[in-house]
Amino acid sequence: MLEVPPVDFGQPLSLGPLLERAAAAVPDKTALVGARGRLTYAELADEVSRTAAALNELGVRAGDRVAVSLANDIDIVTALMGIWAQGAVFVGVHTVLAPPEKRYLVDDCEPSLYITADADDDVGAPRVIVLDEWRARVAGADPLTPWPQSDPLAVAAIAYTSGTTGNPKGVMHSQHNALLPGAVAVARGSYDADDVFLCVQPLTILNLQVLNPLTTAQALGTCCIANRHDPVSLARWIKQEGVTHFAVVPTVAYDLLTHPDVNPEDLATLTKPRVGGAAMPESVKLLFEERFGIKPATSYALTEGPTLVTRQDPDRPIIEGSCGQALPHIDVQVLDDDDRPAEVGEVGEICFGPRPEGPWAGVYRTMLGYWGRPELSAEVLRDGMVHSGDLGRFDSNGELFIVERRSQMIIRGGNNIYPAEIERVLGADSRVAECCVVGRPDDRLGEAVVAFVQSAPGVAVGAEDLIALCQANLAPYKVPDEVCFVEAFPRSPLGKIARAQVQAI
Known part of the structure; x- marks a missing residue:
């Protein structure tokens, strides 16, 4: 098995060294697979450099927002990476949003450029580029070398999450924030270069970029990007590419496990399935355990994380109703109304931040706040922790139980x-x-x-x-x-x- 080079957690993580390390270690290994084709790690590094050059030619500079509304394929991954190479800010716009919803996001983040596959996407952005023109610009650009110097702790992505007011708010994350979950997972041995991921959910969602291509690039694995999520198509992907891991919502797992045209043998390579994002009905749990021989592990995750904050360990007894224990690099606390730690078993607000001591001390960094909302940011990030607004409790083993998530979500x-x-x-x-x-x-x-x-x-x-x-x-x-x-x-x-x-x- 190929040994993954160790990550220096003493320095903030950034995309440039990550891609350089991967292209040097495994230049000819497949990095991405999509409907458009395949890219090796050497080809991925080259396309990202050309994407950055195309953005530079379009006048995109460090700190500019670039909104991207593309379906799942290689382009949306290289767009995010090219935006980061240029020091700009990625804003994912889900393709299925209604026009008023898209316009709200664009009005809020004020991007200098909007990349879309829909020529009729009228969102009011100052510059709109449709996918065919975008691909031509990237293909015709000379690689940008060296990349501009950018701060790995500056805003690199705005991920919109809905709120109780009815309008989404933009969660700001740095490159370090977005790369850390994958780096920690690889360092703990969760994934390695033999793993083949299958990304099923939309990559316009930052958390999905974090959990899939940004994690596989650090594991030196392969990321397959599904542009359809019907069970027959997914089974075909799994069989043809030898997929070992996916993270899907219970609905997708249910369909894959029950569809009459899916042969269980087609799923034989899938040894690291994960299910999350929603409560799992008991019937799906039983099907999952029967098929994969393991109990489905759940977690506590949110856009402000980004992604996972706690997770059940599938190698340990699963406690019904628990979201697992805190990840090793994150300090999770349940605080009372006076922002003091609640007693074991008492309900309070779930808050999280960096570990204050130990080998992971200071490695995690909180989100940078909400775009254009300084007062809300200060309130949520008081005392150096993210105050989630979710209510929960700990048991005596440090297992987190959610009592109420974000009002009536x-x-x-x-x-x-x-x-x-x-x-x-x-x-x-x-x-x-x-x-x-x-x-x-x-x-x-x-x-x-x-x-x-x-x-x-x-x-x-x-x-x-x-x-x-x-x-x-x-x-x-x-x-x-x-x-x-x-x-x-x-x-x-x-x-x-x-x-x-x-x-x-």
């Missing part, structure tokens, strides 16, 4: 949905007096989205009208699965809609 098929996003769209319609969006258990999706609506007096409105309204203004995965009408909402003593009672209707 719905996790549908692994996608995080805040009711306020949908309620904002519904509530803006004059035919709606009030509304309340909740999640309901669903065997396949984890949760389904149900909108309860009280019509305005004397106005007729149908469920199909409101679903059409949501389809025009929201990403498909946020559109309610069901709309229910009520004459009046149950109320709390303060007059607010009693969401828990609505959920029980």
